[in-house]
Every structure is written in C-alpha cells, then in structure tokens.
Amino acid sequence: xxxxxxxxxxxxxxxxxxxxxxxxxxxxxxxxxxxxxxxxxxxxxxxxxxxxxxxxxxxxxxxxxxxxxxxxxxxxxxxxxxxxxxxxxxxxxxxxxxxxxxxxxxxxxxxxxxxxxxxxxxxxxxxxxxxxxxxxxxxxxxxxxxxxxxxxxxxxxxxxxxxxxxxxxxxxxxxxxxxxxxxxxxxxxxxxxxxxxxxxxxxxxxxxxxxxxxxxxxxxxxxxxxxxxxxxxxxxxxxxxxxxxxxxxxxxxx
Numbered sequence: 001x002x003x004x005x006x007x008x009x010x011x012x013x014x015x016x017x018x019x020x021x022x023x024x025x026x027x028x029x030x031x032x033x034x035x036x037x038x039x040x041x042x043x044x045x046x047x048x049x050x051x052x053x054x055x056x057x058x059x060x061x062x063x064x065x066x067x068x069x070x071x072x073x074x075x076x077x078x079x080x081x082x083x084x085x086x087x088x089x090x091x092x093x094x095x096x097x098x099x100x101x102x103x104x105x106x107x108x109x110x111x112x113x114x115x116x117x118x119x120x121x122x123x124x125x126x127x128x129x130x131x132x133x134x135x136x137x138x139x140x141x142x143x144x145x146x147x148x149x150x151x152x153x154x155x156x157x158x159x160x161x162x163x164x165x166x167x168x169x170x171x172x173x174x175x176x177x178x179x180x181x182x183x184x185x186x187x188x189x190x191x192x193x194x195x196x197x198x199x200x201x202x203x204x205x206x207x208x209x210x211x212x213x214x215x216x217x218x219x220x221x222x223x224x225x226x227x228x229x230x231x232x233x234x235x236x237x238x239x240x241x242x243x244x245x246x247x248x249x250x251x252x253x254x
Contacts, residue, residue, distance in 0.1 A: 018236030021189030024060055025069040025143075025211070027203055030195030030219030043087035048221040050091055057142060059225040063232060067141045067185060069113070071203050075149030078118075092146070093123055100130040107139030113181040114148035115156070143185065150205030153181055182207055190235045192228075194220040212238045 028049060035045030057068050073088060103110050110131055116124045127146075157179035161171065177183065187207040191200075196217040200208065214231040216223070 018233075020064040020232065021212075021235055022065065023067040023069065023186050023188045023190075024065045025071070025188040025191045025204060025208075026056065026220075026223075027071045027191065027193040027201060028220040029193060029197055029201075031221060033195065034219045034221045042084055043091070045221060046084075046088055047091055050095055052221050052223060055225070056223055056228065059228050061140050063228070065140075067143065069143035069145060069185075069188060069204070071145045071148065071201075073114075073146045073148070074202060075115070075147060075152050076202065089120065089123065093126065096123075096126045096130055100133055103130075103142065104134050104137065107137045108134060109137040109139075109141045110134045111141060111143045111185070113143050113145040113153075115152065116147070118147060141185070143182070145203070148181070148203075150200070150202045154206060177206070180206060187211065189240075190214060190231065192216065192231050194218055194223050210240070212240065 031045035031049040032042045033045070034048060035042050038044075053070065057070075060068050072092075077088075078085060100110060110133075112127050112131060116127060119127070157176060160179050161176070166175070182204070187209070188204060188211045190213075191204070191208060191211045192214045193199075194216055196215065198215050204211075212235050214234050216227055216231065218224075218227050
C-alpha cells in the first residue's frame with residue numbers, strides 16, 4: 001500500500017492534456033502468472049502484487065485521481081486452493097497495520113468494500129480499525145474490495161431494502177445506490193484490468209454501467225506509471241455520452 005511520499009500531488013505526465021478520471025478502479029490480475037514466469041510460488045506473486053499497490057496508487061494520486069478502488073479478493077476466490085487463500089489472508093494480516101499507518105500519514109481514507117463476516121475475527125477487527133483511523137482523511141480515498149462480489153453486493157442491498165420496508169414506489173436508482181457498499185462514492189470513470197483478460201469478473205456491476213474500460217496485457221505486479229499514462233490518455237480520447245447523442249456543432253451563424 002502507499003507510503004506518505006507516494007501520495008504527493010505533483011502533476012504527472014500529461015496532467016493538463018485532458019480530463020482526469022475522478023475515480024479509477026483496477027482489477028488486479030496476473031500475480032500468479034507473474035510468479036510462474038519466474039518459477040516462484042504463487043504467494044510470491046501475491047506479495048509482489050501487494051508491494052505494487054504503493055506505486056500504482058501513488059502514481060494515480062499524482063495525476064489527480066481522487067478515488068482508487070482495487071479489486072483484491074473476490075467472493076469466488078475462496079474456490080482457489082486452500083494454501084493460496086491462506087497465504088493471501090496472511091499477507092493481508094501482515095500488511096494492514098503498517099500500511100494503515102502510512103495511509104493515515106498521507107491523509108488517505110481507507111474503505112473496505114465487501115463482506116467481512118467470513119474473515120477471521122482478528123482480521124475483521126484490523127480492517128475495521130483501519131477504516132476508523134482513516135475515516136476523517138480527505139486527501140484521497142482508497143477502496144479495497146476484499147471478499148467482494150458485484151452480484152452479492154446487489155443481493156445484500158435488496159435484502160436490506162426489504163428489511164427496512166422501503167415502499168416499492170419510493171425505490172429509485174439513487175435510493176438503491178445508498179444500500180450498496182459504495183454508498184457516497186462516485187461511480188468509476190475508468191476501469192483498468194491487468195493481465196490481458198477482458199471481463200469484469202463480478203466487479204462493480206451496478207456502478208460500472210457507464211464506466212470506460214482499459215485492458216492491458218501487463219501483469220499487475222508490473223503495472224507502472226508508464227502503462228497508467230497510456231490508460232489515462234486512452235480515457236481522454238473517449239467521448240462519454242451516457243446514452244445521449246453528441247451535441248451538434250454550433251453553426252457559423254449562431
């Protein structure tokens with residue numbers, strides 16, 4: 001995760017070349033393949049991936065991105081071999097306290113997206129503590145989607161709406177969004193997926209309705225500022241109409 005220095009707000013390359021996405025979400029894919037290419041165990045790739053969070057979030061913050069969401073562990077990842085899941089949980093347990101301290105020093109607010117219930121009690125407490133410590137920070141927001149699934153998020157929202165007895169005629173998109181894990185967070189403008197795959201993998205299904213996508217073959221541990229600049233420059237070329245038509249150009253007589 002980021003250090004205090006990683007969150008400096010000096011303009012990065014092309015900082016003034018066009019619109020900067022306020023919210024960038026990243027599907028962090030490729031840790032296992034990164035390790036396999038080097039004949040290392042998969043947990044070495046996950047550890048390297050955790051180390052790269054510092055570089056990526058720092059680079060995005062320098063370029064003016066105010067919200068970063070990282071897809072760290074999905075509800076489907078429990079199906080992976082038990083030793084790999086155990087290694088992931090161990091890495092999180094090791095990293096959360098020191099990284100929270102660095103986030104807090106940098107003024108970054110940490111938010112967990114997902115279901116804490118299946119996690120070990122000590123890890124639940126550590127995540128809750130990290131959110132409490134950084135709650136009032138305003139420099140930027142880092143959302144960590146851990147034990148997160150888009151379909152599960154929607155189902156949980158529906159259950160809470162029913163439990164609250166919300167009348168059907170009062171339910172609209174704005175109200176529904178308040179029941180999601182991302183309540184109060186803007187929808188992602190840009191979603192980056194590393195590792196070459198071209199699917200959402202159950203990530204931010206509601207929130208990504210009008211997000212722009214950027215797929216890169218670069219594996220997550222190797223994602224660097226240069227590739228992020230390519231993603232941001234690609235975003236600047238997009239014409240975001242949100243279902244509407246482009247406005248016609250003004251005539252010379254107007």
